[in-house]
Amino acid sequence: MQQRKGCQDEACNKVVYYWPDCNSQRAIENLKKILDEPSLDGKYALEIIDFLEHPHLADEGKNIATPVLIKKLPPPLNKIIGDLNNKEKVLLGLDVVELNEESIK
Amino acid sequence: MSENVNEGCGEKKKENVEELKNLFKIPSGITGFDDISKGGVPNGRTTLVSGTSGSGKTVFAAQFLYKGIMEQRMNGIFVTFEERPIDIMSNMKSFGWNIKQLVDEKKWAFVDASPDESDEIKVGQYDLNGLLARMEHVIKSVNAKRVVIDSVSALFSRYEDAAIIRRELFRIGAKLKEWGITAIMTAERPVDDGPIARFGIEEFVSDNVILLHNRHVNRGYRERTIEILKFRGASHFMNETPLIIGNVGMEIFPQQKSDLSGKGFLTKISTGISGLDDMLHGGLYDNSTTLLTGTSGTGKTVCMLHYIITGAKNGEKCILIEFEESAEQLYRNAKSFGWNLKEYVDEGDVKLVCRYPDELTPQEYLKMIKDLILEFGGAQRVGFDSLSALERIYEPNEFRKYVIGLNSFLKIQNCTSIITNTTNELLGMSQLTSTHLSTISDNIIVLKYVELCGQMKRLVSVLKERGSDHKKELIEFNITKNGVEILKPLIGFEGLMGSSARKIGIHFDEKESEREFLQQIEHAES
Numbered sequence: 001m002q003q004r005k006g007c008q009d010e011a012c013n014k015v016v017y018y019w020p021d022c023n024s025q026r027a028i029e030n031l032k033k034i035l036d037e038p039s040l041d042g043k044y045a046l047e048i049i050d051f052l053e054h055p056h057l058a059d060e061g062k063n064i065a066t067p068v069l070i071k072k073l074p075p076p077l078n079k080i081i082g083d084l085n086n087k088e089k090v091l092l093g094l095d096v097v098e099l100n101e102e103s104i105k
Numbered sequence: 106m107s108e109n110v111n112e113g114c115g116e117k118k119k120e121n122v123e124e125l126k127n128l129f130k131i132p133s134g135i136t137g138f139d140d141i142s143k144g145g146v147p148n149g150r151t152t153l154v155s156g157t158s159g160s161g162k163t164v165f166a167a168q169f170l171y172k173g174i175m176e177q178r179m180n181g182i183f184v185t186f187e188e189r190p191i192d193i194m195s196n197m198k199s200f201g202w203n204i205k206q207l208v209d210e211k212k213w214a215f216v217d218a219s220p221d222e223s224d225e226i227k228v229g230q231y232d233l234n235g236l237l238a239r240m241e242h243v244i245k246s247v248n249a250k251r252v253v254i255d256s257v258s259a260l261f262s263r264y265e266d267a268a269i270i271r272r273e274l275f276r277i278g279a280k281l282k283e284w285g286i287t288a289i290m291t292a293e294r295p296v297d298d299g300p301i302a303r304f305g306i307e308e309f310v311s312d313n314v315i316l317l318h319n320r321h322v323n324r325g326y327r328e329r330t331i332e333i334l335k336f337r338g339a340s341h342f343m344n345e346t347p348l349i350i351g352n353v354g355m356e357i358f359p360q361q362k363s364d365l366s367g368k369g370f371l372t373k374i375s376t377g378i379s380g381l382d383d384m385l386h387g388g389l390y391d392n393s394t395t396l397l398t399g400t401s402g403t404g405k406t407v408c409m410l411h412y413i414i415t416g417a418k419n420g421e422k423c424i425l426i427e428f429e430e431s432a433e434q435l436y437r438n439a440k441s442f443g444w445n446l447k448e449y450v451d452e453g454d455v456k457l458v459c460r461y462p463d464e465l466t467p468q469e470y471l472k473m474i475k476d477l478i479l480e481f482g483g484a485q486r487v488g489f490d491s492l493s494a495l496e497r498i499y500e501p502n503e504f505r506k507y508v509i510g511l512n513s514f515l516k517i518q519n520c521t522s523i524i525t526n527t528t529n530e531l532l533g534m535s536q537l538t539s540t541h542l543s544t545i546s547d548n549i550i551v552l553k554y555v556e557l558c559g560q561m562k563r564l565v566s567v568l569k570e571r572g573s574d575h576k577k578e579l580i581e582f583n584i585t586k587n588g589v590e591i592l593k594p595l596i597g598f599e600g601l602m603g604s605s606a607r608k609i610g611i612h613f614d615e616k617e618s619e620r621e622f623l624q625q626i627e628h629a630e631s
C-alpha cells in the first residue's frame with residue numbers, strides 16, 4: 001500500500017450524503033472504521049448530510065444513489081456508492097491507495 | 106309522461122357512469138391521443154412509453170408535461186437521466202414551447218440526473234433514495250401533479266445491477282401512486298419488434314404500456330406510429346396509429362373516429378357540369394366523397410377544374426391538391442377552357458397546392474391537408490388530383506389507411522370532396538380501383554373510352570350515389586373549348602364497359618331511358 005502525496009499535504013474533504021436507513025447506517029459505521037486507517041493519519045474532514053433534510057444539496061452533485069461518499073479533495077471528484085463494505089475499494093476510491101489487484105479481490 | 110321521466114333519469118345515470126369512467130383518464134395533451142386512448146392517460150398511475158431510439162419518447166413525455174401545465178393547469182416535473190435540462194429546453198423550443206419561462210414561474214421543474222464527469226464507484230449495497238428525496242422535494246416545491254421520468258433505460262446502463270434498479274423503480278412507482286401523481290416513464294427498445302424494453306422494465310410498470318414505432322415501410326420511407334399495448338382496466342384502440350412530429354409537437358392521426366360523424370347529406374351542390382348534375386339528379390350531396398375514376402386522358406382533371414371553378418364563382422372556399430401537374434400547367438389548361446384559375450388563386454378563393462407525390466410521407470400529407478383546411482377556416486370543396494399518383498409510391502395497405510384517414514377528416518370538416526383515380530386499362534374495366542377505395546366513397550363516377558364505329562368516344566356513367574337516385578345510362582361526352590359537354594346516352598350498344606362494344610339489333614327511340622326499354626320488354630313478355 002502506498003500513500004498518495006496529496007492526501008498528506010492537505011486535508012482530505014469527504015462528504016457523505018445519506019438517507020436514514022440501514023444502508024446508510026452501515027455505510028457510516030464502515031466509513032468510520034476505514035477512516036481510522038493509519039495511512040490516513042487522521043488528515044480528513046468529514047461532513048455527513050441527510051438527504052431528506054437537505055434535498056437541494058443532492059441536486060448540486062446530481063446525486064441519485066444513496067448512500068454516497070464524495071471525495072472532494074484532492075481533485076478529481078470521486079463518488080463511492082453503497083454501504084462501503086469493502087475497505088480496499090473505498091481507499092482506492094479515495095485515492096489513498098494505488099491499484100492493487102489482490103486487495104480488491 | 107312518467108315513462109319520459111324515468112328515461113331522463115336513466116340517461117343521467119348513464120352520464121354519471123360515463124363521467125366516472127372518464128375520471129380514470131386525464132387529457133394527455135397530445136393531439137389525437139385522447140381519441141385512441143378513449144380519454145387520455147390513466148390518472149394517478151404510471152404509464153410506460155417504450156420505443157426505439159428516435160421514436161419520439163422524449164417529445165411525448167415533454168408534451169405531456171407542457172400541455173398539462175398550459176391546458177390543464179397541472180404542474181409537472183421532468184426527471185432526466187439522459188439529456189441535460191438545458192438541452193431539453195432548447196430542443197423543445199423548436200415546437201414553440203417556452204419551458205424556461207415555466208421553470209421561472211415554478212410550474213415546471215427538472216430533476217437533473219444526467220450523467221456528469223465524475224466517476225462513480227459501487228461498493229456494497231445502495232438504493233435510489235437520493236433520487237426519491239429529490240423528486241419529493243421538487244414535486245412539493247412546484248405542487249406537481251404530473252411526473253416524467255426519461256429514460257429509465259439510461260438508469261439501467263449506468264448502474265449495472267438491474268435487480269437493484271428494478272426494485273428501486275418499483276418503489277418510486279409505488280410512491281408516485283401514493284402521492285396521486287400521473288407519470289410517464291420512458292424506456293428504450295433495442296429493436297422495434299423485440300421485447301417491450303430492455304432489462305425487464307415492463308415487469309414493474311406493466312399496468313399501462315404505450316409503444317412508439319419509427320420504422321422503414323417502403324423505398325426509404327420511415328413511418329412513425331403509436332400503439333397502446335395495454336391500459337389495465339380501461340378500453341382503448343388496438344391499432345397502430347400514424348403520428349408525426351411537426352412544428353407544434355407530436356400529433357396523432359386516428360384513422361377512424363369512434364363515430365362516423367359528419368352532418369349527413371342535406372343539400373346538393375353542382376359539379377359545374379350541367380349534364381352531369383342531371384345524371385346525379387341535381388348534383389353531389391353536400392359533405393359527400395366522390396371517386397372520379399377513369400383512364401388517363403378521359404378528362405378527370407377537366408371535371409375537377411369545373412368543380413373547383415364553379416365553387417370559386419359561387420364564393421365557396423375551395424382547395425385543390427394536385428399531384429400530377431404544376432400550377433402553371435393547370436392555369437394554362439384552365440385558361441384554354443376560358444377559366445381564370447390564377448385569379449381565383451391570387452385572390453385567395455382557391456387554395457392550390459402542387460406537390461410531387463414523393464415529397465412527403467402519407468402522415469405529412471394528412472397533416473398538410475388538415476392544416477390547410479383549418480387555416481382556411483374550413484372548405485366547402487376539396488379536390489385531389491390524383492390519388493393514384495400517391496398510390497404509386499406507397500404500399501397498398503398503407504395507402505388505404507391514408508385514404509380512410511383523409512376521408513374521415515374531410516367528413517368531420519364538412520367538406521365535399523372529389524378524388525380522382527387513374528385506372529390502367531384503356532378500354533375494358535375489370536375493377537374501379539386497385540385499393541378498394543370504392544367502399545369509402547359515397548359517389549362513384551366513371552369516365553372511360555369506348556371504341557365505336559372506328560372512333561374513340563368518351564363516356565361517363567354514375568355507378569353509385571349514396572342516398573339519391575341517379576341516371577344509370579352510359580352517356581357520351583366531349584371535351585370542348587367550354588369544358589366537358591355531356592351528350593346523349595349510348596343506347597343500342599352492349600359491352601360498352603368491356604373492351605369490345607357492339608351494336609345490338611333492337612332499335613328504339615334513343616330519348617327513352619334504358620329502364621323504360623326494359624319495362625317495355627317485360628310488358629311484352631307478360
